[in-house]
Amino acid sequence: MQIHYGLDREFKIPNPVITTGSFDGVHIGHKTILNRLRKTAREADGESVLITFHPHPRKVLYPETAGRNLKLINSQSEKIKLLKTTKLDHLIIVEFTLEFSKMSSADFIRRILVSKLGARKIVVGFNHHFGHNREGDYEHLYELGKYFNFEVEEIPQQDIDNETVSSTKIRKALLAGNIQRANAYLDHHYIIKGTLGKGSSELQQKGFPTLCLPVEEDTKLVPPDGIYAIHVISGNKYYRGMVQIRRPGGDCPASSCDIDLALHLFEYNNKLEGKQATVYFHKQIRNDAIYTNGYDLMEELFEAREETEELIY
Numbered sequence: 001m002q003i004h005y006g007l008d009r010e011f012k013i014p015n016p017v018i019t020t021g022s023f024d025g026v027h028i029g030h031k032t033i034l035n036r037l038r039k040t041a042r043e044a045d046g047e048s049v050l051i052t053f054h055p056h057p058r059k060v061l062y063p064e065t066a067g068r069n070l071k072l073i074n075s076q077s078e079k080i081k082l083l084k085t086t087k088l089d090h091l092i093i094v095e096f097t098l099e100f101s102k103m104s105s106a107d108f109i110r111r112i113l114v115s116k117l118g119a120r121k122i123v124v125g126f127n128h129h130f131g132h133n134r135e136g137d138y139e140h141l142y143e144l145g146k147y148f149n150f151e152v153e154e155i156p157q158q159d160i161d162n163e164t165v166s167s168t169k170i171r172k173a174l175l176a177g178n179i180q181r182a183n184a185y186l187d188h189h190y191i192i193k194g195t196l197g198k199g200s201s202e203l204q205q206k207g208f209p210t211l212c213l214p215v216e217e218d219t220k221l222v223p224p225d226g227i228y229a230i231h232v233i234s235g236n237k238y239y240r241g242m243v244q245i246r247r248p249g250g251d252c253p254a255s256s257c258d259i260d261l262a263l264h265l266f267e268y269n270n271k272l273e274g275k276q277a278t279v280y281f282h283k284q285i286r287n288d289a290i291y292t293n294g295y296d297l298m299e300e301l302f303e304a305r306e307e308t309e310e311l312i313y
Helices: 028-043 057-061 076-084 105-116 138-148 167-175 179-186 201-205 297-310
Strands: 002-005 017-020 048-054 090-095 121-125 151-155 191-195 211-214 226-234 237-245 260-265 276-286
Touching: 017 028, 028 048, 028 121, 028 151, 048 076, 076 090, 076 191, 105 138, 121 138, 138 151, 167 179, 179 276, 191 211, 226 260, 226 297, 237 276, 237 297, 276 297
Parallel strands: 002 090, 017 048, 017 121, 048 090, 121 151
Antiparallel strands: 191 276, 211 260, 226 237, 226 276, 237 260
16 A cells, blocks of 8 residues: 655556545445445556545544544554555545635545546545535535546445444444444454553562553544453564553543553563554453442452453454
């Protein structure tokens, strides 16, 4: 996958088949669009292209309302990592600004999709909107496609157990600690990516060594306080373990505060300090009640370890 930052360059992409959107989570609905994008590009002897935006448009357009507390399923580096697995040909990351947001849908199509990229076909998800005030939709695209000579295809909604998948529903599941439901919507494990650091010396002394994983972006959504079954991949090595999430003061809402994650790997390796790692979440083992109901934390940690080690994952 070739990654392009911005549109200030000359693109020479053969017969590009294009889609646009934030693609937060790279969930099962997004994957359906990207699979169709790749298939269509192959049939057209072309290449697949995703145009996405950073920061998230809501953060720019509604900084004091809808965007103020918006937390995203993926950091930018996590989204890139997940998109690479889809075998997408080109990822174009456009800086989303107030000036860019004022571009009309017709101008976006004419100036960027047609003139800049030479779109052969545009693939969009169900009820997709774009351009200034979200004025562009499938019907608008279809009419412009006849004028500018490109094809348009709309992909229907994706359902799991008759429930429509969306990034919003995934965020709600994660904020409730319902990792298994979120993973089903995503069609992969919820992840947190970052650089491993030195863990708690206090827990180390009590026979419970940990590694610290700071959250790399303040817009990253992190599940509520508790203990979770995880596996970690660093380099080419796989480690089973658990993670303890606890926010400063213990009373911050699930979608705020600076957070460090304490990873306890069943095959602890202090040589992992300073290494890049990806944490894959499987299941909540304990909720945040362990921090508020007077339980003995060390006893809870060791019991949670026993339960986690018994899981098959």
